[in-house]
Amino acid sequence: MDTVSVKGLKVDATIGIFDWEQEIFQPLYIDLEMRWDNAKAAESGDIHDALDYAAVSSFVVELIESRPWGLIEEVAEQIAAGLFSQFQVPGARVTVNKPTAVPAANSVGVSIVRGEF
């Protein structure tokens, strides 16, 4: 099957396991690879046959901004759950990067694969 991707989606989040992290915003960068059959949209030219990456991006931003978070693993899991329930994606790889978490590292993050991938 084909894929639709979103790379480097920046969202400022309240996130972290320490009390001080719950008082600030830190940037998260989200990468998504989502399984989708793109042939139908290519044939029809209809956005309703496509997996709308703009709608997916808006969903991810709204989800992350909706509440404070602890582990970035929780963010990744909830994004994957929404891709299944709201967008009928059959499988996805979700990566959440938190570049300011470890000053000596360019970035740290987690990646999960859920469903048929």
Ligand SMILES: Nc1nc2c(c(=O)[nH]1)N=C([C@H](O)[C@@H](O)CO)CN2
């Ligand atoms: N696997 C993870 N490790 C750590 C996380 C996390 O979300 N997942 N979070 C932290 C802290 O919040 C850190 O970002 C602040 O220094 C530590 N390890």
